[in-house]
Each structure stands twice: as structure tokens, then as C-alpha cells.
Amino acid sequence: MADYGGQESNVHPSQHLPLVLVLEPPPVFKFHGDQLSEKFQFLKAWESPLPLDQFLTIHAHSVQALLSPGTHPVTSDTIRLLPSLGLIVTTSVGLNHIDLPECQRRGISIANAGNLYSEDVADLAVGLLIDVLRKISAADRYIRRQLWPRKGEFPLGFKLTGKRVGIVGLGSIGLEVAKRLDAFGCNILYNSRRKKPSIQYPYYSNICELASNSDVLIICCELTDKTHHMINKEVLQALGKEGVIVNVGRGAIIDEQEMVGCLMRGEIGGAGLDVYEKEPDVPKELCALDNVVLSPHRAVHSQETIMALRDLLVGNFEAFFSNKPLLTPVTMNE
Helix, strand or coil, X not given: CCCCCXXXXXXXXXXXXXXXXXXXXXXXXXHHHHHHHCCCEEEEHHHCCCCHHHHHHHHHHHCCEXXXXXXXXXXXXXXXXXXXXXXXXXXXCXXXXXXXXXXXXXXXXXXXXXXXXXXXXXXXXXXXXXXXXXXXXXXXXXXXXXXXXXXXXXXXXXXXXXXXXXXXXXXXXXXXXXXXXXXXXXXXXXXXXXXXXXXXXXXXCCHHHHHHCCCEEEECCCCCCCCCCCECHHHHHHHCCXXXXXXXXXXXXECHHHHHHHHHCCCCCEEEECCCCECCECCHHHHCCCCEEECCCCCCCCHHHHHHHHHHHHHHHHHHHCCCCCCXXXXXXX
């Protein structure tokens, strides 16, 4: 397996491989860098000792396509330094790291991961919820610390069946979460940008009302200007002292400072978190709480999905360089 860099970026010109700029190494390079480098010449900005703007200026006219891992911002300044850029492929579903208005202005196409991650993210969301309710990780620590013989029975958890679960963002991920929790006998409620006529679950346009009628909130929506800190103190308090929040969307959808305070004061019952506001930094207070389960932003990644991502990246780039339709195009009409 290749390390993050895959093969060397200095591919011999005789190979005539299509050139793709990469600002920061995506995890797929760690597992499939060799196979990807057989198809494309990757211009690896992070390997250059030059400042990024100088590096981009040198290669400005040769770069037609850019691969973004979803963690490195693709700003208007970056885009303006690349006059030949025609495509951005991001390994994420969300687009909050890309300057969309500048892409629209320039006519730059965008392809994302589409629905590739939906099942994996839904699996982890349900796993985090079960862990918080049944105290699986906390019980594991209890046994490993040899506390059972000394302190006796471990505190009881809560059952999942019958819980009212409010899903924030009923897109492809939210629907997969709902499908799984339906099988557990949960009652599904949802909030989305608009009511979905084909969906029978109760719809709440107001997040606070959704929270006050839910035992659990699962965050599956995208991070936008409108959803930033949408889950604030008022929403958390509406969720209540036994309420659980699960976030597999983006960290900044929740006001993290307020959530930490609510957890420490016992104003909500627990949290299962895969994403954080300032990754990879996680508030130390969360690490000390037994009613919080933490995951290092890995909901989208399984071995099978990383392999499928490799194939999707290849397909999108090959389509672009062959003037064919992209496999997972993003429509920027809002």
C-alpha cells in the first residue's frame, strides 16, 4: 500500500497522464494512491516548499482539475490563481469548504461523493446512539478498570425501541438512518429545508419544536450559513435532561461550547459525536464524560467505501478529461 503521497509526483512526461492538482492528501491516497497514480499525474501542493500561492502561480495554466479532500478550503483566491481550472472533485458530500459563487462565476464544474457514504454514515449514527443509550463504551471502561468486583453492578442504560428520534436533514443519509431506526421500532420525526410530500414521518419546520418532541436528535444535514450553530442552547434545552444528540453532519452545526455546558450541567442526557468544530481538537471536557461517545470523524470511511471512492474519483476525472458527463455532478442552482 502507498503512504499518503502514493507514487512520486514527478511522473515522466512520456506517460502523458492527465494532471490533477491536490492541495492536501485525502485518506484515499493512503490506501489506493498507487492505483490512482497509474491513471493521473497528481500535482501535490503539500510536498512543495513554496508558499501555496507561488506554487499555484507556477502551475497555473496547466491545472484543469483539482482534487479536494474536503478539509482544505478551496477559496476564491485559490480559484483565481488557476485560470484553466474546469473541475473540482471533492471526496466529501458537503461543499462548505468550496467557494461556490466563484465556481459559478467561472463556470467550474463540481463533483462530490454523491450518496456513496450514506449507508456507512447511517450505520455509525445508529451505532453511536445505541452506545450512548446502552452505555457500551462506558461499561467497557468499567470492566477494563477492574471496577465491577469493587463497585458492583454498572448503572442501567436506556432501551432504543420506542424512542422518538428527530432527524435533522432527511436527505440520503437521513433516510438511511430512518430506515435503520424504523427496524428498531423507533418513532421518526424530521426537519428539512422543506417538507417532503412522499415522506409519511411527521415534519417540523421549527428545530426547537422538533427537539421538544424528540428523545433523540440526529444531525445529518449539511453545514451552510443557515445551519451554522443551528443547534444552539435553546434547542438543546428543548431536547431535555434525558435527551441524546448524535452528530454525523458537521461539527459547527452545533454550538459546541453550549453543548459542552449543557452536558456538564446535566441539561441533556448524552451525546454521540463523529464531528467537531475545530478538528482534530476535541474539547477535553467531552473526554471526561461517560455519557458521551466520541469518534474521530470516520463515519464516511470503511474499507469497502474507500475502494468505491477510488473508483468514483477515477470515473469523474476520466469523464471530465474525455468531455463526458460527470458521474456525481453538483447542481449549483441555489
